[in-house]
Amino acid sequence: MQNTSNDILVAAGIVKTFPGAIALNRVDFSLRRGEVHALLGENGAGKSTLIKCMTGAYRRDAGTLTLDGDEIDPRDTLDAQKLGIGTVYQEVNLLGNLSVAENLFLGRQPRRFGLIQTGEMKKRATALLAQYGIDINVSSALESYSVAIQQVVAIARAVDLSGKVLILDEPTASLDAQEVEMLFGIVRDLKAKGLGIVFITHFLEQVYDLSDRITVLRNGQLVGTRDTASLPRRELVTMMLGHELQSVEKAVAAAETASGPVHFRFSNYGKSGKIKPFDLDVRKGEVVGIAGLLGSGRTETAELMFGVHKADSGSADIAGKPANLSSPRAAIAEGFGFCPEDRKLDGIIGELSVRENIVLALQARRGWARPLSDFEQNALADRYIKALDIRTSDREKPIRLLSGGNQQKAILARWLATNPQFLILDEPTRGIDVGAHAEIIRLIGELCAQGMSLIVISSELEELVAYSSRIIVLRDRAHVAELTGSEITTEHIVNAIAGATSLGGVQ
């Protein structure tokens, strides 16, 4: 049957629920032949859930999938591959210990009398890769090649096996500019051959460079599908972040730029592959906000300052003296504290009690040879439970039983107990209810009034505007703008994220 429409893959009304959450709520998505379609959204927007529903990794709860005019229902990723939908992930899902040729032909090696024809296989593999402009020794182990080459091999395998739809899930996250260019050339060739390509990335530059259409998801809902050419960046960022762009003026008067001497100075501080070198000065009692889309280098900046990753360029000074921030241990010794973004993963230890979670960092700084006595621990825990109003029946309750906001406050208490000079909060208000939200913001104000320096990373722009005395804007792993004083408005932040040239002018 001749398929009259130009759509190759259509997903209509896809619903996927997980216990306690609707991950996708009646999402529609259509992919045309010969187009690159960018799928965008912040963390938790439902991008990967949608992809997994289309590749059979998840079973959808409702909705239809149509490939080439026929309804399909892939049971798993292998099934989807047979139907024609291939996927390439950020982490190359191939076997590094096998040769390039074996990876390309695993499970379908040419055979004669039951034996693999190695020569024939190598010849075919070389020919296949030649289509992608790559000439390598296909009998070498895959892991002996760079990630970019491995990505191309993964794409070659996926296209060879499926051949209709190619899904690229953040393929460029660990590539350098030259490698990205090579990969894009390949993607454009495939597009010219009539493949439908879904492209997921956090890099807006790449979206505009490569894609024909853009679909934005937010909180499991479809925000819209637009032609890339007619969608200004500013509007795209607004679609992703979901802010009505009324300019929220700075409400808090306390945010006159703190005028004391610079206490913490990072100069040319960076790590290749994580974040480009940046300069950042922080005064005592100052709140510096960090804004940017997911993947723009926000968390990387925080982790670098806290020594989770070791900087490979630049230096850090505290009060004019060089500081050693080579590991979290060293950073804690310098008076740093860090509340990470994913509480469940990096922050709380769910089985331990509220008390144990609170004393953890202080105990770590003292060293295990000098344990805090039970009395000190109890006093400390009680003090912060009271001061931060942590709602718990008693201090020995396992922390996983607390609500998100109270867990967040307990982690905050953990760092406050170490009496830090410099505290980094990564998304302190994510996933907590409105009441706790306001309290955390009030706490931030109190803390800097006490002379503590804070770095706050947040996607909530109004929030940043409310308490920051300065805002650093990040884009594509680099610090691109610094807003001070009256420049601090949500509109300016969005403009800076979108990369508009002049700060004031809209459009």
Place this chain on the structure above:
Amino acid sequence: MNQKYLPLIATIIIFVVSYAACAAQYPNILSTRVIGNLLTDNAFLGIAAVGMTFVILSGGIDLSIGSVIAFTGIFLAVILQNTGIHPLAAFVLVLIITTLFGAIMGAIIHYLEMPAFIVTLAGMFLARGMAFVLSIDSIPIKHPFYATMKTFYYKLPGGGRITLIGGLMLLVFAAGILIAQRTRFGTNVYALGGGPQTSALMGVPVGRTTIMIYGLSGFLAGLSGIVYSLYTSAGYSLATVGVELDAIAAVVIGGTLLTGGAGFVGGTLVGVLIQGLIQTYITFDGSLSSWWTKILIGALLFAFILMQKAILFLSRQNRKYS
């Protein structure tokens, strides 16, 4: 040059150099008699080590093979003593039993998601226990067929002999190399060693391959038991204790990565021969305690583990700057 051959080449160089060193001291070591004996004396270990190579390449381990060899020996001795069954039929029967034994362990490892170490440890005790149930005595095998089998050999110039069992070992190695390098099953074994989840995503039949790997190891352990019973003309339930560890040592010295995914069946042959050479040297010397074999094997193992680490480290460095 292809980096994956480095450990194999290192093993071969060590073998050639140490053989030359031994020959310099005792020129007789070069005689075909010694070479023939080297093959005959290590035939049972070599055959079992081929199965172990597949298991280790897939990222697993099989601790049961020493017990399975002993079980096979005592099973043959008992059945030939008490029934009129022909040894060849008994061989077929015992091979079916040991292959099934291995395959069941493979199925447990895959379907119950148990570590191979624990499952085959249980298999080790089980097989050894079954051997004791059959008999606790050393039972000689006096069947005339055994005597006939010993008369089959290929005479080398210089008086050496490639015996039936020595030749069988070489054949098993040849078949093992072919299976590992030239069949889809062989590639799947390497794939499992590279990562079971990724393999499954790429369409490797993980369950079937795992069962076949341990089945193959069981089959070769049974074959090794038959060879051992021909070699000793007896069955004894306390025989071949710890042979699985000798086989693991041969595999690792042969250049196979203990974590799986990289190595060669051919390397294992060299690993077995290095062990045999050390023993031969000690026999020639006459004054050294046979424990020196263990000490040297231990030192070699350490050296190889260090070398593998070094090669891994260097290959990462290379990739970074290429």
